[in-house]
Amino acid sequence: MSPLLLLTRPLPQSRRFAREAASTLPPHEPLIAPLSQVVALPFDPAVFAGARGIILTSASAVPMLPPLPGLTAWCVGPATARAAARAGMIPRQGGGDAAALIATLTGAAPEGPLVHAHGVHLARDLVRDLAGALPGLTLRSVAVYEARALDWPPDVVPALTGQRVFAPLFSPRAAQRLAAQSGIMDVTGLTPVAISAACAAALPPALAERTPIAGTPDAGGMLRALAEAMSHPGTVG
Structure with missing residues (x-):
């Protein structure tokens, strides 16, 4: 089963990133669930x-x-x-x-x-x-x-359960918003991918310890980090 790419940025940015990801990442299913507008x-x-x-x-x-x-x-x-x-x-x-x-x-x-x-x-x-x-x-x-800030509707977290989920995070506030969602800590297949060390540090330790950090703080760096994480699950670079 293809992993989920969980996109939490505002809708226009999430849609744009989904298009970029479709042509560069391994096979996956995008799930757009904004946490801000x-x-x-x-x-x-x-x-x-x-x-x-x-x-x-x-x-x-x-x-x-x-x-x-x-x-x-x-x-x-x-x-x-x-x-x-x-x-x-x-x-x-x-x-x-x-x-x-x-x-x-x-x-x-x-x-x-x-x-x-x-x-x-x-x-x-x-x-x-x-x-x-x-x-x-x-x-x-x-x-x-x-x-x-937005909160997810109640059907989002159940849709993640039992899946491999990769969540690109582009700011410390985005990391905090993700961690604040009810039930997210129970999604054992979740791998956040952070744009920077400061972004990763905004996550709870249980998530931060399995969070790769992009090599460069831009969309290209994020896509490369996601590709690496998807291709080598369970590793943190």
């Missing part, structure tokens, strides 16, 4: 007045923005860069995580103002860190969306 937040578009660039740490921010054609978009990774390009911005890609993006920006020393458009829940305060690395650069920050 992205909701637009009101904000004053004047925050972008005079901006020389925008900082994007998630593709989820892009649909919430006003039209910004031709604006340089400093993007955390390839998925965010593709979303920015589709919206008419000029993407500059970072190295896949916030630390690499900060290093890219520090090396480029762009002119400001720069605006960080982000979600309510920040894994790292880029504006604060960039202010220390690039003194004198004008930086602004605006929350344009919120990833609001």
Whole structure:
């Protein structure tokens, strides 16, 4: 029986990842069961007045923005860069995580103002860190969306029981949301796969100890880690 690929990101991201997984992973069955949904937040578009660039740490921010054609978009990774390009911005890609993006920006020393458009829940305060690395650069920050928590309907956990289940987790909050679902700790065939060590550390020890970590903090790294886990069950890299 093919294993299940449990996708818990918001619906658009889960569907996109399911398409990528279908062409790269060993045979599996996707099960999309979101644990969050992205909701637009009101904000004053004047925050972008005079901006020389925008900082994007998630593709989820892009649909919430006003039209910004031709604006340089400093993007955390390839998925965010593709979303920015589709919206008419000029993407500059970072190295896949916030630390690499900060290093890219520090090396480029762009002119400001720069605006960080982000979600309510920040894994790292880029504006604060960039202010220390690039003194004198004008930086602004605006929350344009919120990833609001969802709980599973009661039929999800029973559907996992008795199956080999692989669950890609892309943030510490996603790991916490998965662990909070009633009955999930009883799914003995569950293998979470974490985007980072911080993500794995957010899981209870019983799950964290069987959680592989992606070699690079991006979709490609996650797919490679999933492929390895599916091909060699019971190992943690």
